[in-house]
Amino acid sequence: ADKVYKWRAQTYAVPGSVGYKALETSLKDLKAASNGRLDIKLYGVGSLVGPFEQLDAMGMGIFECGFNAPAYYAGKDPAFAALFSLMSIWESTSDVKIWSYYFGGLELARELYGKYKVHYVGPALVGAEPIMSKVPLKQLSDFNGIKIRTAGGLTSELFKKLGASPVKMGGGELYTGLDTGVVDAAEFVSLAENHDIGLQEVTEYVLYPSFHGNTATCDFTVNQKAWNKLPDDLKALMESWVFELDARFDYQSAAESARALQKMKKKGLVHTQLSSEDMAKARQISLDVANEWKKKSPMSAKVIDSILDYLKLTGSIK
Amino acid sequence: MEPGLLTILMFSSFFALLALGIPLAWTTGSLGLIFAFFLWGPDAMSVVVLRVWDVMGSFSMIAIPLFVFMGNMLQKSGIAHDLFKAIQVWVGGLRGGIAAATILLCTVLAAMIGTVGADVTITGLIALPFMFQRGYDRHMALGSIVAGGALGVLVPPSIMFIVYGVTVGESIGKLFMGGVGPGLLFGGLYIAYILIKCYLDPSAGPAAPEEERNVPLIQKIALFKSLILPIGLILGVMGSIFGGIATPGEAAGVGALGAILCAGVRKQLDWNNLSDSLYETMKTVGLILWIVFGAMVFIATYTLGGGAEFVKTALVALPLNPWLVLIIIQVILLFLGMVLDIIGITVLLAPIFVPVITELGFDPLWFGVIFNLNLQIAYLSPPFGYSIFYLKAVAPPDVTMADLYKSVLPYMALQIVGMILCMVFPQIILWLPNLMVQ
Amino acid sequence: MTQQNSQTMAQEAEFAYLTKIADSLDQISEWQGKAVSLLILVATLQICYELVMRYFFNAPTVWGLEMTVYLCGTTYVMSGAYAERYGAHIRVDVFYNNWRPRTQAWFDLLVTDLFLFFFSGALLWHGSIWFWESVNQGLTSGTIWDPIIWPMRLVIVLGALMLMVSGIPKFLRDLTRAVWNVKI
Ligand code: NA
Numbered sequence: 047a048d049k050v051y052k053w054r055a056q057t058y059a060v061p062g063s064v065g066y067k068a069l070e071t072s073l074k075d076l077k078a079a080s081n082g083r084l085d086i087k088l089y090g091v092g093s094l095v096g097p098f099e100q101l102d103a104m105g106m107g108i109f110e111c112g113f114n115a116p117a118y119y120a121g122k123d124p125a126f127a128a129l130f131s132l133m134s135i136w137e138s139t140s141d142v143k144i145w146s147y148y149f150g151g152l153e154l155a156r157e158l159y160g161k162y163k164v165h166y167v168g169p170a171l172v173g174a175e176p177i178m179s180k181v182p183l184k185q186l187s188d189f190n191g192i193k194i195r196t197a198g199g200l201t202s203e204l205f206k207k208l209g210a211s212p213v214k215m216g217g218g219e220l221y222t223g224l225d226t227g228v229v230d231a232a233e234f235v236s237l238a239e240n241h242d243i244g245l246q247e248v249t250e251y252v253l254y255p256s257f258h259g260n261t262a263t264c265d266f267t268v269n270q271k272a273w274n275k276l277p278d279d280l281k282a283l284m285e286s287w288v289f290e291l292d293a294r295f296d297y298q299s300a301a302e303s304a305r306a307l308q309k310m311k312k313k314g315l316v317h318t319q320l321s322s323e324d325m326a327k328a329r330q331i332s333l334d335v336a337n338e339w340k341k342k343s344p345m346s347a348k349v350i351d352s353i354l355d356y357l358k359l360t361g362s363i364k
Numbered sequence: 365m366e367p368g369l370l371t372i373l374m375f376s377s378f379f380a381l382l383a384l385g386i387p388l389a390w391t392t393g394s395l396g397l398i399f400a401f402f403l404w405g406p407d408a409m410s411v412v413v414l415r416v417w418d419v420m421g422s423f424s425m426i427a428i429p430l431f432v433f434m435g436n437m438l439q440k441s442g443i444a445h446d447l448f449k450a451i452q453v454w455v456g457g458l459r460g461g462i463a464a465a466t467i468l469l470c471t472v473l474a475a476m477i478g479t480v481g482a483d484v485t486i487t488g489l490i491a492l493p494f495m496f497q498r499g500y501d502r503h504m505a506l507g508s509i510v511a512g513g514a515l516g517v518l519v520p521p522s523i524m525f526i527v528y529g530v531t532v533g534e535s536i537g538k539l540f541m542g543g544v545g546p547g548l549l550f551g552g553l554y555i556a557y558i559l560i561k562c563y564l565d566p567s568a569g570p571a572a573p574e575e576e577r578n579v580p581l582i583q584k585i586a587l588f589k590s591l592i593l594p595i596g597l598i599l600g601v602m603g604s605i606f607g608g609i610a611t612p613g614e615a616a617g618v619g620a621l622g623a624i625l626c627a628g629v630r631k632q633l634d635w636n637n638l639s640d641s642l643y644e645t646m647k648t649v650g651l652i653l654w655i656v657f658g659a660m661v662f663i664a665t666y667t668l669g670g671g672a673e674f675v676k677t678a679l680v681a682l683p684l685n686p687w688l689v690l691i692i693i694q695v696i697l698l699f700l701g702m703v704l705d706i707i708g709i710t711v712l713l714a715p716i717f718v719p720v721i722t723e724l725g726f727d728p729l730w731f732g733v734i735f736n737l738n739l740q741i742a743y744l745s746p747p748f749g750y751s752i753f754y755l756k757a758v759a760p761p762d763v764t765m766a767d768l769y770k771s772v773l774p775y776m777a778l779q780i781v782g783m784i785l786c787m788v789f790p791q792i793i794l795w796l797p798n799l800m801v802q
Numbered sequence: 803m804t805q806q807n808s809q810t811m812a813q814e815a816e817f818a819y820l821t822k823i824a825d826s827l828d829q830i831s832e833w834q835g836k837a838v839s840l841l842i843l844v845a846t847l848q849i850c851y852e853l854v855m856r857y858f859f860n861a862p863t864v865w866g867l868e869m870t871v872y873l874c875g876t877t878y879v880m881s882g883a884y885a886e887r888y889g890a891h892i893r894v895d896v897f898y899n900n901w902r903p904r905t906q907a908w909f910d911l912l913v914t915d916l917f918l919f920f921f922s923g924a925l926l927w928h929g930s931i932w933f934w935e936s937v938n939q940g941l942t943s944g945t946i947w948d949p950i951i952w953p954m955r956l957v958i959v960l961g962a963l964m965l966m967v968s969g970i971p972k973f974l975r976d977l978t979r980a981v982w983n984v985k986i
């Protein structure tokens with residue numbers, strides 16, 4: 047019989063949440079499609095190692111693969127933060143995918159992850175993120191003086207430029223952080239996942255779509271040695287599977303986010319949006335932040351330059 | 365390796381080595397690493413450094429050294445002395461009144477302090493000699509302190525809830541609120557038991573002599589003064605958490621500073637008291653955190669090997685009523701609580717049981733509090749009960765372990781009754797968290 | 803009686819250097835534990851400062867929360883040795899306590915001490931690799947404050963090392979007790 051690859055994957059997502067369920071379903075498909083040869087067991091956030099330690103753990107081979115937000119690895123190389131989110135510079139998730147697959151993004155990500163003995167299979171994105179808060183956030187000037195949770199990275203710099211104090215916190219401590227007022231507001235992936243961890247219980251306002259992240263790019267990565275041992279047919283299967291995973295992740299998240307927003311409004315949360323002038327202003331500040339971020343590391347400059355070149359080509363920026 | 369076989373090998377070697385007397389921290393840590401080595405090779409052993417690093421970076425864990433320090437400092441400050449005097453003047457006239465006052469003192473202390481050790485030590489030093497002197501029945505006196513002190517687990521703040529919250533990702537704020545109802549229920553049960561028992565049998569806990577009871581009302585009211593510092597501390601710690609000022613970890617820092625100030629107010633603040641408290645804290649932190657490190661390595665290896673998933677699938681697939689599964693889990697915890705350290709049980713078993721409970725459709729917050737109710741019994745249950753050890757350390761030398769073991773039995777029975785009440789009427793736990801979320 | 807006494811004394815003299823090594827290693831554990839315990843006081847004051855800045859002046863520092871976590875994190879790792887020096891690590895001693903002291907010493911020598919050295923050794927080994935990587939790659943914490951992280955990783959290395967060091971006196975005492983039945 048063919049060799050069965052029994053792997054373990056850890057994700058940033060909490061078991062039962064939308065992100066987790068999308069991944070769980072896709073992994074079942076992968077097992078079926080590989081005739082049972084690729085059997086990957088999924089573990090929730092922190093059940094094997096903490097989210098910030100995941101890259102190390104995969105590199106060391108503690109588990110074979112993972113699905114995570116590269117922002118958690120910004121301490122390793124600031125380029126990871128640029129891969130994760132460019133605030134409102136990206137306009138849509140399909141833009142990111144076009145860049146990844148046809149304008150050199152995939153190669154850059156592989157070069158970056160390769161340094162840590164990890165193979166980058168491909169991206170999986172979610173669209174616009176919300177900001178949930180205890181104080182009303184209706185215009186950019188409302189951000190002055192508030193404490194806001196972020197995962198770190200470029201978004202922190204953006205908030206700083208608006209006069210807010212960014213606080214770095216893992217998703218697990220977010221609820222308590224808002225509840226106890228350590229932060230006034232929080233950005234944490236998709237609206238649906240905000241709802242799953244109950245942030246509507248401890249906030250009163252939801253800014254959606256927000257200006258700080260039109261897209262968030264998570265990724266599926268595999269320990270390099272484990273990847274190398276995989277036969278070619280399974281490698282090809284996995285690559286096309288990530289393509290499918292990305293679609294499921296994106297669409298399921300959009301669907302669940304629409305439902306979540308409905309539920310939050312019903313619960314009495316106030317839904318706010320920025321004016322188009324403020325959105326344009328936020329995009330300009332985002333560009334400034336990105337240009338400064340290039341100085342942080344050579345890889346960071348390579349990634350951001352490549353993205354900006356692509357966006358110039360499409361005419362999205364000047 | 366098959367997860368079933370892994371479960372048998374890991375847990376049987378764990379219990380065997382533990383029973384032989386190897387410290388818990390080294391047993392779990394080393395076994396986790398040995399199994400990781402044989403299953404996946406030397407590189408997998410690096411899981412130890414990743415787990416340690418993860419704990420070192422937790423916002424919530426900082427509460428442990430700070431609450432332990434706070435408890436040690438409060439002990440030196442002597443504020444509990446005045447408090448006990450006041451409570452005792454008010455209720456000492458009843459048969460069993462001093463024991464009831466002891467439970468009240470424990471409850472107030474529990475609302476200030478995050479650790480059981482400080483509760484038991486303080487009460488043991490103050491109330492025990494007093495009760496012995498008044499001719500209280502030995503077991504009545506000892507039992508009230510051992511059980512009352514364990515209320516520290518339930519009445520927030522509580523490092524047990526913090527360790528649980530960090531381990532399974534449950535909201536610490538909600539767990540704290542969930543502990544209030546059961547804490548008051550258990551305290552009430554103890555007091556009712558004491559008063560009824562002493563009413564029926566006055567020799568168990570005689571009333572205070574007439575001359576002590578005849579304190580003029582104006583003096584009785586003046587004794588309220590002694591409540592100022594404790595209430596200030598409770599407001600400082602719990603108020604800063606629920607007033608939206610601080611995380612539970614930071615609130616512990618507020619409490620620690622508050623305890624230092626209390627010592628200052630009572631003229632007990634000097635380098636000796638401060639440094640002694642710090643050194644004692646270091647010892648306690650060492651034993652707690654290294655149990656956490658060891659247990660985390662053990663459970664990471666077990667989970668990576670598919671063990672946790674195996675237990676979940678097996679328990680969920682049992683052709684049993686979900687309630688029966690819950691009761692089985694409770695009985696397992698009850699037995700382990702007799703012989704195992706409480707932190708160890710939490711870090712080892714909460715990650716295995718919580719997914720089962722969620723899958724069966726129970727409320728995970730409710731289960732989190734029930735889990736800690738059960739571990740609260742472990743503080744008392746012989747032979748390995750922290751509360752018993754703490755009291756033994758400060759009790760007069762003629763108090764034997766046998767005395768202590770016997771004294772806890774009625775209180776353990778009450779705890780089991782209380783736990784069943786909380787399972788049958790979940791609102792005892794959930795009313796406050798639900799109220800706060802509204 | 804006197805003969806036995808003098809024999810014991812002769813033996814003790816023979817093991818004097820071992821006693822000296824054990825005692826001085828104990829002193830190291832003691833000293834580092836007491837020194838590190840001061841960080842708890844520093845953390846207490848620093849938290850209160852941070853809260854005042856955050857709540858009353860709406861000016862939280864960028865380093866406050868993270869600094870507290872590092873201060874306390876240092877005590878977690880370093881306290882292992884201090885607790886070991888005082889024999890504070892929890893063990894189940896229902897059977898153990900019924901053994902003769904020499905049996906206990908043999909058991910500790912061959913099993914307990916080995917477990918301690920194995921656990922702390924593994925942490926020392928992997929901690930060192932991990933520490934070295936953070937120095938080599940100049941890793942930072944990736945937060946707003948974004949400090950270099952090798953000092954905190956060095957703490958893991960030191961904590962594991964100190965735990966091993968704190969285990970040596972016990973190992974020596976178990977050794978002399980088990981092999982020569984001498985208490986040092
Ligand atoms: Na408490």
Ligand code: NA
Pocket residue numbers: 701702703704741742743744745746747748749750
């Ligand atoms: Na027990």
